Amino acid sequence: MKLIKTMMMAASVALIAAPMALPTAAAAQEWPMVGGEYAEMTGIFVKDGGSLKYAQYLASEWVRNQEFAKSQGWITGYGMYGNVNPREGEPHIYLVVTFKSIPDAAEDERRSKAYDAWSKKTIAENEAAAGNRAEYRTVMGSMLLQEFKVR
DSSP states (O other): OHHHHHHHHHHHHHHHHHHHHHHHHHHHSOOSEEEEEEEEEEEEEEOTTOHHHHHHHIIIIIHHHHHHHHHTTSOSEEEEEEOSSOOTTOOSEEEEEEESSOOOHHHHHHHHHHHHHHHTOOHHHHHHHHHHGGGTEEEEEEEEEEEEEEO
């Protein structure tokens, strides 16, 4: 019984001392990667018969909006990627936008006002246009990814 208590005491001391030794070891070794740009990827399911209409929207309005955002320095790039062999339930198209950082609430509000002034559309008009696209496409969801760069 005394041996078990001694072993338990030694294990407790080791558990308490281990975290104190870790910062020294961690400080000597730097994490090998740093965070880079963000990429937001949105998956789109295109309904039967809607491919042309959605392609026309992407080639005109969507690209125009992305070019404006890029000219303002809000994004660094964008792209459209087709899912060549989609499985059941997978998106047909992925829209990707890259940017350096996520804006805070004040910056987001400033950008919204600048976009509304540039587009010459009201919030209601922008919402109605987005709703109209629902007749030929469905947003399946989005992911926010961050690039990892090796130091």
